Amino acid sequence: MAKMKALVCRECGKEYPTKAIHVCDMCFGPLEVKYNYEEIKKTISRRKIEDGPLSMWRYIDLLPVEGAATVGPHAGFTPMVRARNLAAYLGLDELYLKNDTVNHPTLSFKDRVVAVALTRARELGFETVACASTGNLANSVAAHAAAAGMQCYVFIPGDLEAAKVLGNLIYRPTVVEVEGNYDDVNRLCSEIAAEHHWAFVNINIRPYYAEGSKTLAYETVEQLGWRAPDQVVVPMASGSLLTKIWKGLNELRALGLVSEVRTRINGAQAEGCSPIAAAYMEGRDFFRPVKPKTIAKSLAIGNPADGYYALKATAESRGAMDMVSDDEVVEGIKLLAQTEGIFAETAGGVTIGVLRKLVKQGIIKKSDVTVAYITGNGLKTQEAVIDAVGRPVRIQPSLVSFERTFKMGTTGGGIT
Amino acid sequence: MPSLRFHIRFPENKIKEPIIYQIGHEYKVVTNVRRADVRETTGWMDVELSGDVAEIERAVEGLRKKGVLVDPIELNVVE
Numbered sequence: 372m373a374k375m376k377a378l379v380c381r382e383c384g385k386e387y388p389t390k391a392i393h394v395c396d397m398c399f400g401p402l403e404v405k406y407n408y409e410e411i412k413k414t415i416s417r418r419k420i421e422d423g424p425l426s427m428w429r430y431i432d433l434l435p436v437e438g439a440a441t442v443g444p445h446a447g448f449t450p451m452v453r454a455r456n457l458a459a460y461l462g463l464d465e466l467y468l469k470n471d472t473v474n475h476p477t478l479s480f481k482d483r484v485v486a487v488a489l490t491r492a493r494e495l496g497f498e499t500v501a502c503a504s505t506g507n508l509a510n511s512v513a514a515h516a517a518a519a520g521m522q523c524y525v526f527i528p529g530d531l532e533a534a535k536v537l538g539n540l541i542y543r544p545t546v547v548e549v550e551g552n553y554d555d556v557n558r559l560c561s562e563i564a565a566e567h568h569w570a571f572v573n574i575n576i577r578p579y580y581a582e583g584s585k586t587l588a589y590e591t592v593e594q595l596g597w598r599a600p601d602q603v604v605v606p607m608a609s610g611s612l613l614t615k616i617w618k619g620l621n622e623l624r625a626l627g628l629v630s631e632v633r634t635r636i637n638g639a640q641a642e643g644c645s646p647i648a649a650a651y652m653e654g655r656d657f658f659r660p661v662k663p664k665t666i667a668k669s670l671a672i673g674n675p676a677d678g679y680y681a682l683k684a685t686a687e688s689r690g691a692m693d694m695v696s697d698d699e700v701v702e703g704i705k706l707l708a709q710t711e712g713i714f715a716e717t718a719g720g721v722t723i724g725v726l727r728k729l730v731k732q733g734i735i736k737k738s739d740v741t742v743a744y745i746t747g748n749g750l751k752t753q754e755a756v757i758d759a760v761g762r763p764v765r766i767q768p769s770l771v772s773f774e775r776t777f778k779m780g781t782t783g784g785g786i787t
Numbered sequence: 788m789p790s791l792r793f794h795i796r797f798p799e800n801k802i803k804e805p806i807i808y809q810i811g812h813e814y815k816v817v818t819n820v821r822r823a824d825v826r827e828t829t830g831w832m833d834v835e836l837s838g839d840v841a842e843i844e845r846a847v848e849g850l851r852k853k854g855v856l857v858d859p860i861e862l863n864v865v866e
Contacts, residue, residue, distance in 0.1 A: 574864050
């Protein structure tokens, strides 16, 4: 029997075949993959996983594809870094960083979801893939499509800065610049996906695409020696990543691969775009859409598709949410780089900033085993820190200048 | 007949207005509400509009002019 049972509506529970559809015909609720866990349980084991490839595909039994991974074979299984310096700074005993700044091939967690989406799209008969994106997603779709020999279309708003586009063009996708703003591109892509048989990874392939994020939960548990952490801090854009980490942890428990899950799922947003965190902090079970205004562009989703479900997951796990200012985002990026040598993009600054706040508030306790998800590489958003990192020390090309600058004696020595 | 699906959100001062009824009369579109949550201070609806595509687009513009937020059913898809 197949491991995928059906697509199921998250609202009314109606089931659909596992095709390229994403909205329930009945109630318009979002669809997600329903698995045949009884069947999966018969063959899955820690040993089987450990003997698998050194990529996220070692968890293929829990991913929504029918055959082998045909796209993105090297995505995932990124380092779990024991962050001793940052832990000491924050006053924690055991802190880990799930380091997706080095994810293959485009240095963000999007490589996980895109590898699943394109593998599934190909299984469904698509040779052309598309996405609507202003950053990491476009990068990942274009790179994976190039390697897989698939046609790729990336839709962007016409008012997007040139630098953002350049990183995608190197892979030779067709970049479609829509004469309009973010909202216009958003609406158009939804309409194209509804009217034409195209594989939009984050629209009609979304039920499969989103499942790729679960691998962050699986890897967390395996890399901690098959135990679930006490606390996790997850950056939120659409909210999907947070809900899938929660889903992944619960799947491992249900399958007996981890004995207990007491993990509290904490969400992080930037103040300039915090519809989900604001709802949590005001005790609402619904969020109000906002117009984003933050340097954390990769999290700038003002009307998040999974916002409601992220609130639900955080409540179920008894976690918390918080937000940080742009200045705190930059501080977070610097703190992470200067304590652990990891240069994260702005989303990482949001995560570290919120981690810091939650520790300060006593929500994350000293003895809690804590994991923070660092989802993208700082080389992608250097402009965010350019005015905050100081200047080089300038000297003349002479030994005298060197020694004077660093106050050294003639016998050498260190900086005084 | 083409149909498009939207998520519409009412600000507090528009909750009591029969906006869906008005749109169905002002434009040649069929309105079909499939899911909704309307409370004292906030409200949203998932609605299908059927008709000519150009007329649907005019109806969406009409909704916006009435002060209602209109998004595709998927909400934000640009990531």
